[in-house]
Amino acid sequence: MLSKLSLRNMKRSARDYMIYLLTMTIVVALMYAFNSLIFQNELASYFELVDLMAVMIGMATVFIVLIVAWLINYMVRFILEKRSREFGIYLLLGMKKKTVSRLYMRENVLLGSFAFLLGLLTGILLQQALLAIMFAMLGLSYQLHISLNPWTLLMTALCYMGCYLLALLRCKGKFRKMSISGLMNAQRQNQEIKEKHEPAKRIFFPVSIVFIALFWIWFGHLENAGEIVLFLLGLVAVIYLFYVGVSAWLICYVRKKGEGVYRGQNLFLFRQFASKVRTMQFTFGTLTALFTLALMGTSISFMFNDYENTVLQGKFPFDVQVYSSDVADDFADERTVIGQYEQDDTYHTYHIYTDGKNRVNGWILTHLEAWGTMYQNPDGTPDWPEIEKMLGERITYYQYDTYMLLSDYNALRRMLGYEEKALGPDEYIFQVKPRLLAEVREAGLELKLEGLAQEPLACKEIVGDPFSQDGHNGADYLVVVPDAALAGLKPYYAEMAVQLSGKASPGLQKELDGLVQEEDDFSLYPSGELCSGSDNIVTYAAVNLVRENLIPEVKYMLSSIVIPLFYIGLVFVCVAVTVLSVQQLSDSAKYRFRYEVLSKLGMGKGERSRLILKQMAVYYLCPAILAILISGKMILYMSEQFVVMTGVPTASGWFFLESILLFFSIYLVYFVVTYVSFKRNVQGDVP
Amino acid sequence: MNEYIRICDVEKYYGNASHVTKAVDRVSFTVDRGEFVGVMGASGSGKTTLLNLLATIDRVTAGHIFYENTDITELRENDLSEFRKKNLGFVFQEYNLLDILTLEENIMLALTLQGEKKKEIQRKCQEILELLGIDGIRNQYPYQVSGGQKQRCACARAMVNRPKLLLADEPTGALDSHSAQTLLETFGRLNTEVGATILMVTHDAFSASYCGRILFLKDGKIFHELVRGEKSRRQFLQEILDVLSLTGGELTDAF
Numbered sequence: 001m002l003s004k005l006s007l008r009n010m011k012r013s014a015r016d017y018m019i020y021l022l023t024m025t026i027v028v029a030l031m032y033a034f035n036s037l038i039f040q041n042e043l044a045s046y047f048e049l050v051d052l053m054a055v056m057i058g059m060a061t062v063f064i065v066l067i068v069a070w071l072i073n074y075m076v077r078f079i080l081e082k083r084s085r086e087f088g089i090y091l092l093l094g095m096k097k098k099t100v101s102r103l104y105m106r107e108n109v110l111l112g113s114f115a116f117l118l119g120l121l122t123g124i125l126l127q128q129a130l131l132a133i134m135f136a137m138l139g140l141s142y143q144l145h146i147s148l149n150p151w152t153l154l155m156t157a158l159c160y161m162g163c164y165l166l167a168l169l170r171c172k173g174k175f176r177k178m179s180i181s182g183l184m185n186a187q188r189q190n191q192e193i194k195e196k197h198e199p200a201k202r203i204f205f206p207v208s209i210v211f212i213a214l215f216w217i218w219f220g221h222l223e224n225a226g227e228i229v230l231f232l233l234g235l236v237a238v239i240y241l242f243y244v245g246v247s248a249w250l251i252c253y254v255r256k257k258g259e260g261v262y263r264g265q266n267l268f269l270f271r272q273f274a275s276k277v278r279t280m281q282f283t284f285g286t287l288t289a290l291f292t293l294a295l296m297g298t299s300i301s302f303m304f305n306d307y308e309n310t311v312l313q314g315k316f317p318f319d320v321q322v323y324s325s326d327v328a329d330d331f332a333d334e335r336t337v338i339g340q341y342e343q344d345d346t347y348h349t350y351h352i353y354t355d356g357k358n359r360v361n362g363w364i365l366t367h368l369e370a371w372g373t374m375y376q377n378p379d380g381t382p383d384w385p386e387i388e389k390m391l392g393e394r395i396t397y398y399q400y401d402t403y404m405l406l407s408d409y410n411a412l413r414r415m416l417g418y419e420e421k422a423l424g425p426d427e428y429i430f431q432v433k434p435r436l437l438a439e440v441r442e443a444g445l446e447l448k449l450e451g452l453a454q455e456p457l458a459c460k461e462i463v464g465d466p467f468s469q470d471g472h473n474g475a476d477y478l479v480v481v482p483d484a485a486l487a488g489l490k491p492y493y494a495e496m497a498v499q500l501s502g503k504a505s506p507g508l509q510k511e512l513d514g515l516v517q518e519e520d521d522f523s524l525y526p527s528g529e530l531c532s533g534s535d536n537i538v539t540y541a542a543v544n545l546v547r548e549n550l551i552p553e554v555k556y557m558l559s560s561i562v563i564p565l566f567y568i569g570l571v572f573v574c575v576a577v578t579v580l581s582v583q584q585l586s587d588s589a590k591y592r593f594r595y596e597v598l599s600k601l602g603m604g605k606g607e608r609s610r611l612i613l614k615q616m617a618v619y620y621l622c623p624a625i626l627a628i629l630i631s632g633k634m635i636l637y638m639s640e641q642f643v644v645m646t647g648v649p650t651a652s653g654w655f656f657l658e659s660i661l662l663f664f665s666i667y668l669v670y671f672v673v674t675y676v677s678f679k680r681n682v683q684g685d686v687p
Numbered sequence: 688m689n690e691y692i693r694i695c696d697v698e699k700y701y702g703n704a705s706h707v708t709k710a711v712d713r714v715s716f717t718v719d720r721g722e723f724v725g726v727m728g729a730s731g732s733g734k735t736t737l738l739n740l741l742a743t744i745d746r747v748t749a750g751h752i753f754y755e756n757t758d759i760t761e762l763r764e765n766d767l768s769e770f771r772k773k774n775l776g777f778v779f780q781e782y783n784l785l786d787i788l789t790l791e792e793n794i795m796l797a798l799t800l801q802g803e804k805k806k807e808i809q810r811k812c813q814e815i816l817e818l819l820g821i822d823g824i825r826n827q828y829p830y831q832v833s834g835g836q837k838q839r840c841a842c843a844r845a846m847v848n849r850p851k852l853l854l855a856d857e858p859t860g861a862l863d864s865h866s867a868q869t870l871l872e873t874f875g876r877l878n879t880e881v882g883a884t885i886l887m888v889t890h891d892a893f894s895a896s897y898c899g900r901i902l903f904l905k906d907g908k909i910f911h912e913l914v915r916g917e918k919s920r921r922q923f924l925q926e927i928l929d930v931l932s933l934t935g936g937e938l939t940d941a942f
Binding site: 254255257259261262263264265266267268271272274275593594596597598599600601602603604605606607 | 769775777788799804805808809826844
């Protein structure tokens with residue numbers, strides 16, 4: 001009998017809380033699909049870093065299990081509250097508390113299992129889509145084959161069970177504490193509107209707004225970790241206090257009978273919203289926090305994705321590039337290795353030179369946006385002691401300025417298919433990374449280089465073609481000088497660039513790296529000598545670069561950031577918007593009554609529909625807009641930094657816009673589903 | 688005779704082809720301006736259905752209902768709600784106050800929906816609050832006040848627009864005897880002092896004795912009518928009880 005009852009109740013819950021079921025299905029599907037990346041054997045053969053993805057997804061899973069457990073716990077308590085009368089009646093009929101509690105738990109487990117099965121089916125399809133996307137991102141081809149991986153299944157089941165265990169454990173004590181009358185009256189209690197100290201609480205509204213405004217102004221200028229932590233704590237407080245403030249402010253406004261109250265349906269709308277926010281203020285705060293995190297996660301995800309698509313290709317213009325700290329190196333071993341696979345490749349071996357000074361390094365450190373005023377004296381002149389200290393200690397730039405001869409430069413340009421350049425005897429070309437081109441041009445390179453040729457050299461042109469400047473052809477920059485200036489320079493290190501006639505073999509990079517190990521076994525990165533310049537966030541500096549091998553490897557590495565963040569973002573948005581929707585739908589009965597009264601007061605059906613739309617729009621938009629306001633500054637700041645440090649050509653606001661679009665498309669789906677069923681529940685057959 | 692509201696051969700059927708229930712069966716009567724009419728009958732006699740038809744909440748199966756020259760059975764959905772807004776006021780047994788609004792705001796809402804000006808809303812609100820003696824509790828929420836006070840607030844909301852007809856469905860049903868008496872006296876005052884036209888449905892003889900005329904309904908038909916005329920309320924009550932005892936039931940409900 002009990003199992004029959006719980007089965008029937010489960011069916012009813014599934015119908016009443018369809019949105020919840022929908023979300024749990026989506027969560028299981030996402031879990032299965034993303035977990036499958038951990039147990040993905042096909043990629044393991046391609047990449048060394050295959051464990052990285054597993055670790056990152058594992059970390060994401062921890063957050064997701066916690067948040068899904070929160071959702072389940074919230075829903076279990078919520079449904080319990082809504083059905084308290086029914087449970088009271090069970091007790092009244094003589095059922096033991098233990099039996100009722102077991103009945104309820106069984107219902108929840110049944111509902112959960114149902115969602116799990118549905119989710120699994122969806123997940124198997126989603127997994128194929130995800131793998132196809134992933135392979136496409138890596139530039140590999142993928143053959144669709146639907147299969148159920150037992151390990152993925154096990155892990156998904158364990159995660160899911162973990163969520164339930166966490167959630168139900170916290171609910172267990174709930175029944176023990178309840179009395180029959182408590183259960184019967186539980187619903188009546190939360191209808192009372194508690195209003196206390198409203199004028200005092202009202203202050204939180206302007207305070208939150210001012211705090212957010214200050215946050216927008218100051219966030220970029222925070223200097224130490226302490227200040228940032230303080231600000232973040234403030235933000236958390238603001239997220240929660242904002243809602244206390246909003247409802248108090250609205251209540252006071254209505255009490256004071258402001259002008260707006262007398263217009264149309266405003267009175268109803270204000271009061272409705274104020275009372276909803278008042279009863280849900282804590283939940284609203286948590287939802288805002290979730291939305292904020294989701295927006296940030298997806299924005300960062302979009303940033304790295306953009307990097308993959310726009311910058312990465314230009315990072316490795318040559319098919320193979322080899323560095324040697326030994327200036328006498330003729331690269332014979334490397335030639336042999338490459339020659340095993342490739343017969344008619346073109347190659348060029350050359351030197352990077354130095355004059356043993358750091359005039360150009362000094363200019364770079366005082367003029368690039370990345371360094372700001374770090375290496376300037378208060379009057380704007382270079383702070384030489386600091387600059388020398390930095391160049392000696394850090395491997396950002398080579399210790400001395402890096403030069404290239406025009407003949408080498410043109411040979412390399414020919415290999416890359418660029419047009420050749422010419423120089424007068426008193427001129428030099430400043431070759432920089434593409435992302436620095438605009439910046440350097442704007443700064444105006446007035447630097448005259450003396451002591452290299454008979455006359456001081458002046459800058460003829462600043463060039464920003466992709467030129468492998470992450471340590472190979474200089475770090476960030478190269479000064480290209482006429483061959484006649486060789487007298488004033490000495491070789492700094494040796495380089496070889498190769499363009500292959502076909503594709504590089506998958507193992508070429510490993511084989512070349514193996515040579516280095518044999519030659520000098522102390523390090524792959526000779527101490528302080530391979531320097532990658534001012535790139536930040538994503539840098540890849542290595543002695544040997546084989547483009548065909550590296551691009552998928554770096555993409556894979558980036559995907560292990562992009563994919564888990566995206567995963568977190570999606571789940572967080574779904575969880576949060578589910579809570580919003582379920583709250584709204586479960587109040588249908590209450591709203592039905594209110595709208596019936598409005599109907600009796602003579603409000604037409606069309607007017608009521610518009611009012612429902614207005615009321616729901618405000619309800620859905622409020623936490624979303626606050627989350628956008630809060631995350632906006634952080635995301636914009638991060639993406640500005642990202643653009644400066646990695647050189648993606650995208651406008652910094654774009655990532656934020658993209659995630660808002662993604663966010664609102666998920667939001668819209670839930671909104672429409674909720675609106676349709678809410679309207680049906682509320683209006684039904686009321687004329 | 689000043690025929691204000693005319694109900695002509697109104698029928699209302701429920702159910703399907705195999706099983707039809709005649710809730711209201713060819714009922715005709717008129718209500719004059721400023722009259723206080725009661726409709727009495729046992730449970731299931733069709734009195735609430737009749738009220739819903741008058742209230743435009745439900746539609747007739749056949750027949751016509753005229754408010755002066757408007758036939759509301761001919762109006763369309765949107766016109767009906769407009770009509771309701773301008774001409775009718777409701778008082779129900781379960782108060783139908785919005786729990787999220789204070790008493791004063793519940794009354795204000797009815798006015799703001801009419802698109803009235805701020806000054807006008809404030810004046811009318813103040814007036815009706817005072818008239819019904821709930822001025823002192825205007826800022827309380829419905830859950831904070833007694834049933835009688837709630838019902839008086841519902842009354843105030845219904846009356847604040849000066850409707851052509853005030854419809855009351857068992858308004859004293861949920862009230863204790865003292866509150867019920869106060870409310871009925873309020874109805875009486877609204878009727879005599881403001882000249883409100885009231886139609887009240889009740890199965891309680893005591894409540895009915897405050898009316899000027901009573902229609903008795905049984906199985907969807909009017910089977911008797913009583914007019915108070917110059918009689919005292921006590922005499923009228925006795926007459927009502929006599930009618931009820933004739934019908935054989937509902938006597939226990941009378942006290």
